[in-house]
Amino acid sequence: MGKLVIANNLTLTYENTPIIKSANFTINSGDFVFLTGISGSGKTTIIKSLYGELKPHSGSLRVGEFDLFNIKKSHLSLLRQHLGIVFQDFKLIPEWNILKNVMLPLLIAGINKKEAENLAIKYLNKVKLSHKADKFPAELSGGEQQRAAIARATIHNPVMILADEPISGLDEYSASLVMDLFKKANKLGITIIIASHSIPSAFDIEFRQLHIEKGKVYELS
């Protein structure tokens, strides 16, 4: 399995305040990784760097073939087309119904509308939301919105899924649906990175844990 993410002496800052200091880690294709650390430790900061939202201050960061220190705008959108991103606050488009929200990555990829719609229905089924296809995000509970967001993040068969606290605050039913989907995606070879303050108990597949403490990233095992 090849290396998908390589961070070398990676330092991430906000206005010169270092959050991640000279981190070294690699993530291989097919890995299931929990990125842990207390609140404010820098989990979201690392996730943001991985999809090019936050440019490294120094050191190097490679994701796939892309060097995130020097990435061009056109390559950034290319990179993001290969990622599935799950945000803590869902980031569904409020003016679009759930079906269209889930179709979004396929529309970006230029897939025709009918085909995109059929696949979106299939993915809404997987997260037990087909009965909410024509509702708007504001009409769904938090757990349902997150499940729609997971369907959107997986529908285009991404190389890697980045999920920022995907189950915090979710009811047990939604949380287990969401984790199941991540496990299934991983079995299909999709690399998964989940930022989470803790690892779900009795987590039953092989995983790695990268732990952030005082700006340093450690591999725990």
Ligand SMILES: Nc1ncnc2c1ncn2[C@@H]1O[C@H](COP(=O)(O)OP(=O)(O)O)[C@@H](O)[C@H]1O
């Ligand atoms: N946009 C920002 N500007 C300045 N500081 C920020 C910004 N975003 C986060 N921080 C700070 O960076 C640190 C790490 O934040 P974050 O990565 O969100 O932590 P976590 O996701 O682990 O809770 C925190 O101290 C936070 O206050």
Ligand SMILES: [Mg+2]
């Ligand atoms: Mg966070």
